[in-house]
Amino acid sequence: MIEERIKELGFQLPEAPKPVAAYIPALVEGSLVFTSGQIPVVKGNIKYTGKIGDKLTVEEGQKAAEICALNCLSVVKDIIGSLDKIERIVKLTVFVNSADGFSSQHLVANGASGLIGKIFGEKGKHVRSAVGVNELPLDVPVEIEMIVKIK
Numbered sequence: 001m002i003e004e005r006i007k008e009l010g011f012q013l014p015e016a017p018k019p020v021a022a023y024i025p026a027l028v029e030g031s032l033v034f035t036s037g038q039i040p041v042v043k044g045n046i047k048y049t050g051k052i053g054d055k056l057t058v059e060e061g062q063k064a065a066e067i068c069a070l071n072c073l074s075v076v077k078d079i080i081g082s083l084d085k086i087e088r089i090v091k092l093t094v095f096v097n098s099a100d101g102f103s104s105q106h107l108v109a110n111g112a113s114g115l116i117g118k119i120f121g122e123k124g125k126h127v128r129s130a131v132g133v134n135e136l137p138l139d140v141p142v143e144i145e146m147i148v149k150i151k
Contacts (some may be wrong), residue, residue, distance in 0.1 A: 002083035005119050011032070016078035017041045017071050017136065025075040027083035031087075033079060037095065037143040039136070040064040049139040053102030056141050061124055062111025064142040065094060069112035072146035073119075080150055089116050089126040092149040097141045098132035107128040112144055 006013050016075050017038065019025055026035045040047045040063075052061040054130035069092070077083050096102075109130035116124040 002119060004084065006073075009118055011066070011070060011115070011116070013068060013077065013083075014042065014074050016074045017044075017056030020025075026079045028079060028150070029117055032090065033146075033148045033150055035072045035075050035077050035146045037145050038075065039138065039140040039143050040067040041068060041071060046138055046140060048141050051097050051102070053099035053101040053104070053140050056105050058104055061096065061108035062139050063106055064140070065144065066115045068094075068142050068144035069115050069146070070102045072144055076146070076148055080128055085150045086120070086123065087149045087151045088123040089120055090149050091126055093145040094128065094130045095125070095133050095143040096104045096130065096135040097139070098134070102132065105132045106131060108142060112142075 003013055016025060023036050028032055047067055048060060048064040050056050073083060092112055094112060096105040096108045113128060
């Protein structure tokens with residue numbers, strides 16, 4: 001049902017991205033699933049690069065954040081088998097590759113938070129941190145970690 005909702009919204013749940021370094025994509029601990037940071041990769045290709053507030057706009061950052069959120073969900077699905085096992089989205093940590101003086105990280109993070117809310121409704125209401133950083137791996141503009149509670 002959750003995957004159907006994603007399709008209704010005009011998105012597609014991608015295959016779980018492969019790690020680009022020495023880590024695992026997700027880990028179940030008790031009733032929680034923790035994802036590693038997910039970047040805006042689509043079918044093995046980085047969709048966006050550069051700093052928000054310099055090379056990229058807030059709107060492009062929001063689109064990158066949507067991709068990251070979908071990649072988080074894909075690695076959760078990969079480890080638990082079905083997104084319908086998610087009881088609620090607990091937390092998003094959104095890292096934004098920010099140009100000097102850029103202070104709208106929260107607006108970039110809204111790309112992910114808004115999509116999660118549309119997908120999960122009340123179960124998608126989550127706590128969040130939006131953090132501006134000087135650089136991110138592979139020059140991506142956004143990286144997101146997710147914590148979900150499973151049934």
